[in-house]
Amino acid sequence: MSATIVTGLFHDPSATCTAVDALLSKGFVPDEISILMTDSTRSSAFTIAEAKLDGDEPPLTASVAGATVADIVSTASLVLPGLTFLAAGPLASVLAGAADGVAADTLVGLLGGLGFRENEARFVQRELEQGGILIGVKTTSTNAMLAKKILRRHGGNALRAA
Helix, strand or coil, X not given: CCEEEEEEEECCHHHHHHHHHHHHHCCCCHHHEEEEEEHHHHHHHCCEEEECCXXXXXXXXXXXXXXXXXXXXXXXXXXXXXXXXXXXXXXXXXXXXXXXXXXXXXXXXXXXXXCCCHHHHHHHHHHHHCCCEEEEEEXXXXXXXXXXXXXXXXXXXXXXXX
C-alpha cells in the first residue's frame, strides 16, 4: 500500500488538539502526525504557561492548547529560514526533501513539492501566516478516508490527500 498524506487546515488551537487526540484514539500514532504553522502561532498558542501557587508549592505548568500537540511541535525538525514556519513530524522530512529541489524561497514552492497546486499552496501559506495550523497525517491509502473524516469532523478545512 502506498503512503498518503492527508492534510487539514485549522484556525483554532483547541480544535487542532481535539483533532490530534481523535486521530490518536483511532489508532494513528504520533510519528504519523505532522504539524505546520508559523513560529508566532506556536509561541502564542502552544507554549507552556506557568501559574504560581500560594505558599512554598512549586509552580504548575499547563499547556495552553494540549500536551500532545505541544509535544509534536516541540520536536520540530525543520525550521524554514526567512519564512518563520516550522514543521514537525513526517511532513517535515517531506518538506526538507522538497526544499532541495526548489529554487523559490517560499512555502508555496515547498508545498508544490508535496503535490499542492500553486493556488492551493498560496492559500495555505496565507492561512498559515494568519495563524492557521496545518495538520498532516501520513497513512496508507486505506486509512486516508478515516483520517480525512476525523480532521473534517473536528473543524479541518481545505482537506486534501496527496
